[in-house]
Amino acid sequence: MLETSYLIPFYPLLAFAVIIFFTRWNEKVSTYISIAAVLIGLLHSIGVLIAMIARHGTPLEMIAPFVVHPQLKLEVGVWIDPLTAVMLVVVTFVSSCVQIYSIGYMHGDPRVSRFFSYLSLFTFSMLGLVVANNFFMIFIFWELVGLTSYLLIGFWFEKKSASDAGKKAFITNRVGDFGFLIGIMLLAFYAGTVNYQEVFAKINEGAIPSGILSVAAVCLFCGAVGKSAQFPLHVWLPDAMEGPTPVSALIHAATMVAAGVYMVARGMTVFSASAEASMVIAIIGIITSLMAATIALVQNDIKRVLAYSTCSQLGYMVMALGLYGVDYAHHHHSVGYYAGTFHLMTHAFFKALLFLGAGSVIHAVHTNDIWEMGGLKGKMRVTTVTFFIASLSIAGIFPLSGFWSKDEIIAATVGHPVFMVLALLIAFMTAFYMFRLCFLTFTGEPRNQDKYHHAHESPKTMTYPLIALAFLSITAGWVGIPWFENGFSHFVYHGELHEHHPSLLIMFASTVVALSGIYLAYLVYHKKAISADALRMRFLPLHTVLYNKYYIDEIYEYLIIQPTMAFARGLWWFDAHIIDGLVNFTGWLTVKWSDLKQLFDVYIVDGAVNGVGRLFMVLSWIFRYFQTGRVQFYALVVVASAVGVVIFKVTPEGFYYYLGGVLVIAFVSLFLRQNRSEEVDLTRQSEG
Amino acid sequence: MMMAYLALAAILFSIGMFGVLTRRNAVGILMSLELMFNAVNINLVTFNKFVAPEVLTGQIFAVFVVVVAAAEAVVGLAIVLLLYRNWQGIDIDKINIMKW
Amino acid sequence: MNFPILSYLIFLPLAGAAVVMFLPKERFNAIRYTSAIFSFIPMILSFWLTWDYFFNFSSSAAMQYVEGPLNWIAPLHVFYYLGADGISVPMLFLTGLLSFLSIVASFNIVNRVKEYFVFFLLLETGMMGVFCALDFFLFYVFWEIMLVPMYFLIGVWGGPRKEYAAIKFFLYTLFGSIFMLVAILILYFSSEPRTMNILTLVQTAPTMLSHSMQLMCFAFFFIAFAIKVPVWPFHTWLPDAHVEAPTAVSVILAGVLLKMGTYGMLRVSWPMFPEAVRYFSIPIALLGLIAIIYGALVSMAQKDLKKLVAYSSVSHMGYCMLSLGAFTSVTAITGCMFQMISHGLITGALFLLVGVLYDRAHTREIAAFGGLGAKLPVYTGLMVLFSMASLGLPGMSGFVAEFMVFVGSFISGIPYFKVITAIAVLGVVLTAAYMLRMVQRVFLGEFNVQRWSALTEINARELLTVTPLAVLTLAIGFFPGPLSDMMQATIENLVQLMAR
């Protein structure tokens, strides 16, 4: 199993190729091929996970050369360790669920085959990213994931908002990749390799100066900022909700956005070597988390709420990993690493479930606005139940999976009081906005009877995945129960294995916070004991800011995009007029040009393509008029030049007198030419 | 003494040159040209006498110059006739169809 | 080597031109197919050459398939001397391929067909010659010889401002090459015994010329090559020429002609004047950097599809310049070669695709389109594929090239290169921005049913011209190893020469 693990990404790739080139015209076949591929991948992944557990987490590396140069060796390879194995299962499992779910969800769309081919391509990319054994390869798949995300967000490209969102996602990610690439190059330069293990070995040897390492770590983290939608590059994620909902579930909740966190976990040795960089990471994480949570409080679009929730949760994980790095650099032991990766896994399941549930709702009522919904619990039982399970899980209610992982994250903030307070605050808000969503959607009276009337439970292809995911949303956390020997923390860890001691106090605190959040939501949106409107009016300025997402999009638009475009247009003008103009000598001659225009307009307009430059044309025009047509003038020039040459060679000073004399006399006699009034006819042509 | 002859030639040449440059009558120009050729001949003969008297190269050269000048005068006068036929005048200033 | 394959590569198209010249001018198809055959054979030869070189000679840095030196103009020590090594073989491959594809893509030319194909074949001769010539005189002759057919191809069959574009191209390039001529002559007269042999001069020039002389000759060569590349700020001929030229000619311009500049640098000026390269490496990299950012920004402002692709060439060739600045790194130089090849394939394909659209829609204005993805799925797929390749998406040649350029320049160890490279990486973001903007505005969004209902999908012939490029782009993207191995010995040798 392990030895063939490199095959896992190729199953979906094969499916992609087959669908694109052969079965594109047959939706059914395409669908089955895609699902079969991912299911095989799932089985294989489970096999890998079991094998990995069996060998107690001993990693395995397989390498093939890609491009080999004296100073740089690029390889493709596979690195399987517990983290990889877990991620493989998560990815393939969520993928399987989403693909099966999509059969129902995408039914009737004209481009179903293409949809599945994209999903397969995405799965390939994500799996490749997971198994990569070096930074070069992770970058490759990193980009491919971005591409598929672009394709899938813009799947309904006729919608301008969808195609805009796809573009925004790609470009924003590219900004992050900019830093990522520089980080990789720094490592490549100082470590001479991009292989994870070799790089880590170099770092542990202390071969890389610490300042450089900090810079490299921050640069690498830029990539994660882009991919995992961290502040300030989080703006693409909410927009990405324009894509089909299964896509949101798979890519923008469970897997791709987790890639950033995964990368940070994977490269923890780099980050943990620099306390400063780790602190930056932690701060970015908490800012993101807090900001997204606050925004999520007031959004009305069901998917957007979930999107900001995702953002917030990812920030949570990032913060945990960052704090781990800080502690590690100070030689403390912390649960941050384990917490972050653990939450990564559990979040994948319940967030996928939430999105799929939301998809199911949208499928039923054809709207995203939660104020149009209400009371759906009667019509959509499975959906309602699974959605509540997921919500409880994300809120961190015992004993659902979210409880265990979230608990560890808060535990990771021990020693960082500010972080801890904020983390608890976020936990409170998370519980509140999730249940705001739940209550508004599923309970109470239907607010839009028309929509309610048409609503119905989704087909089985959609509900079975929900059930499967709900199962895992409940149970997945149990592998990480702190009292459980050989659990997740003994399987996935960084550095040396540490025993850690669970804190009941923290568990209690977090549970209280979560419950109070739920209760508040219950009061406001179910019992209506507190008026939501009144609350809003009370905090109107704050609400407006939050509702408009802190105006970050607008700020980007006016501070970055518009100026860039204006600059680009300016440069184009510069290119067309100044640089080119220099060549054409347009500059000051343009002015002269207009005076002389009527005189030789004919020549120029007449297609005298003036690549040489107008200067030469003007000179040509001047030189031409020396040719007066009077033969004696020609003779005069002959003798005057001959004399001039001789005088110049003998006495250069004399030559200037001579030249001056000739010119002065010439001008004087030109002016005194009274008796002959034939003006030189400038327009007369030379043709006889 | 040689300088005196050379100076005479130079003056004559300059005068002829002036004539060519300024006369408006085509025949006048031809006459001025003859002055220039004569100046050259004075030069040649002078040099022959004072610099290289052993061989009469200068004088022979001068003879050839006389003949060539005659030939040029002949052709020149023929062209002047043509000029007269085409323009009904031989004012050089007016003969400038071709220019620029 | 008994079979003079390089001569065949060069002169078969010329023979083709001669044959076409004698065909009656009304027989369009005869002319087309004759031309296609006479460019097909060189293409096959170039494939075989690549194959043979890869398996038999790639471990050696020496010239292979050497022909000559045969006495050509004895009194001036000019020889007919051809050869190919790891940097010319890929270029010959590219030339062979693109020429054939362009000729096939030109089958829709109906105006003055005969002259068109004659000029095209002449052009191919010139291009092949440049990449094989090992004698300076020969090199210069081939270098110049292409200008004339190119001038006519742009001028007769081009767009609305064709005359301007054609003469501008001609004068600009000629302006550059005159400096090369001066430098060649200086080298010739400095050599003892007098020689025009590039290989000999590469060996002897550093010791033969004084420092200032090296700098001067380098600068002279640089002007010539830089105009061809084109390096900012010598690039202004490029948008005009590319935009006005007919599709197939744009392909050749972007795919092969621009490469001659960078090829010239690698073949001639870099190994020949190592001191000058050291002296100028930072300015060169800065020019590359400016080109990358500047080209990308200007592309972003374009309203015309073809112009966008044209300016993107400026940006992409900037990567080559950046890596050429990093002369100490094998990776950077390999990246430069990769970028040359990859840009040839990708931009060639983009021009072909733009041409396909233009043939149907008779406009290239980006704003005129929208939502073509629904109407023309295959075309859109290809266009998106190449746009992605252009913006350096992994799995395609552009990525491998850019990655090697960046990493190679970054690790070259020359002062300031880290900063320059780091800024250059920004180009990746900008490229993504303008490419995606273009894709979005042309292919995504609402489809204008009234206006474009008559648009038809890409046809088989056009598909035939693009597919090989797509396959190669992907192949190099996934398996860059062979190409890299093929050039490695040569490039290592070059880097050693530059390290003198």
Added chain:
Amino acid sequence: MMTFDLQLIIPEVFLFVWALFIIAFDLGSKRHHSDTLGYLTLIGLGITALLLSVYHGGGTFGNMYTSDTLALFFKIIFLGSAFMAVGSSFSIVSDKIKNHRGEYYGLILISTVGMMFLASANEIVSLYVGLELTTIPLYVLAAYYKDSKISVESGLKYLIVGAFSSAILLYGLSLLYGLAGTTDIFSIRINLSYLFLAHSGKIGPALLLAMGLVIAGLGFKLALVPFHMWAPDVYQGAPTPVTAFLSVGSKAAGIAAFLRIFVGGLLAFSEDVMQPLDWGMIVAVLAASAMILGNITALLQKNIKRMLAYSSIAQVGYVMIGMIAVTELGVASVAFYMFAYLFANMGAFAVATIFHDRTGSDAITSYAGLSKSSPVLAGAMTVFMLSLAGIPPLAGFAAKYMVFAAGIQSGFTWLVILALLTAVISLYYYVNVARLMYFSPESGLEIKAPIAAQVVLAIGVVGLILFGIFPGPIIQFALDTAGSFAFF
């Protein structure tokens, strides 16, 4: 000591007699057989060439007449230019010249004889006489359209400037004679060097004056700036084949004379160590101005002949680079340049003749669309223009290459760069003709050229391509001409 090897002058004598025979034949045949006359002339030129191949090498009349390689090379150019001028004259002779057809051909031949004599002259007197024998028939030929004002005007201008320059040249030559005491070029060289050394270089500025005047006088023949001003007017007004002959044959004769006097007699005074008695820098500056002025002024010309006139003014500038190099390569480059120039310029004028004959227009714009109606003519014109511009693989490129090589070898890098820059400018107007012929959407008149003219065009095109791709033998030949001076 004195040898009278009359065999050596057989070609010249034959050609002169043949010229008289042509005139007599024309008179005898009551002036009816214009084409026959033309063919007879061509045959005469052919026979002369054959005779030349037999009778050359060595000197006669006390080395006053020398038939060395230089002379041979230039005589080939003269005969070639006469051949091409005559070949392209058939149509105008039969259409435009009512009387004096025999004289037309006869005068061309006599002028050719003058050039041949000039090229062989190794002594100032005969050089001058040869120069006049070249020029005087050309005065007449320029004014040959007696009813055409512009033709007469061009004859008059040519005559006045010509005679004036001739006087200046003579004055300079007389000073040279006075300084050296001899007219034999070889002796001049020895005597002047001796004089210079005997007075440790302090010999006064008279030599400079002499050189300046001789440059001015010969500059007229070469149309070297600033002694070029007659050229555009005369070229425009004269019958086109005569213009062609003027621009190639007569110019080559001037070059030959220049080579003889300056490279042969005043070689020692070419370098600037002789300051101020050096002519190298003078000519360099004049060459530079020629290239700048000629090329730039040509840009706006609308008449093809006038444009070619300015182009030929510029071309002289290029030739002069080889001249001032005063090396073996320099002399060879001058010779080869004229050789290549012969084909290109004669060809271009032949096209102009044919075109004018059919359309009555010399305007460049009237060439629009020619490539559609007369592809062969347009193609040939393009080749000529590209050769003049110096685009490989045509002979014009090899010629420019050699000239520049010579310049760089002798350290005139600045001049070579300037020359190259102006060559870029020149490309603009040369290619402009091609642009009109090819890019214009309209279609011109269909033009059928007479057979002789077609032969001329064929010679031009084939010559340019052949000697462009395989210039080796000719370059070797040109390098041998440098041996004529025997002292490099």
Added chain:
Amino acid sequence: STGMSQFVVFIQENPVFCILAFVTILSALYVVTLKNIFHCALFLILALFGVAGIYVLLNAEFLAAVQVLIYVGAISVLIIFAIMLTSRLATKQISQTNEQAAVAIFVCAGFLMATLGSMAYSVWRVSRNTLPENNVLALGKSLMTDFALPFEVVSAVLLAAMIGAIVLAGREES
């Protein structure tokens, strides 16, 4: 004043030369300045006579004879014929000088100064030898031997000029 006195001494020592030079220069000036072209021609003849006299002073008697025969006898007559054919003597005399006269004077003066200056400050290889006794004979011999070839050629020049003149002067038969 020494210069002036040297000049006077020179005149006293070479009275014939001075008179001839004076006459020649004065006539030449008239040739180029008089308004009446016919008078110009007459003064040209006078100037040419003056030059012939100079030749005699320089021991070039043969040349003096040629001068008188060819110039005075042939060319001047030709010129006078041409004048009569082409101008109407009775018409009002306008200025015969064009507007570049001022520049021309300056340039010609420059030329004269340059020439005189450079000749005065140069070294000449003045020979002690004298011309052959019977230089007419020597000249004739030279023409027939050393300079036979240019002599033949110059006759060709005359022939060409003659043909040319006939061609140009002859009326076309229409």
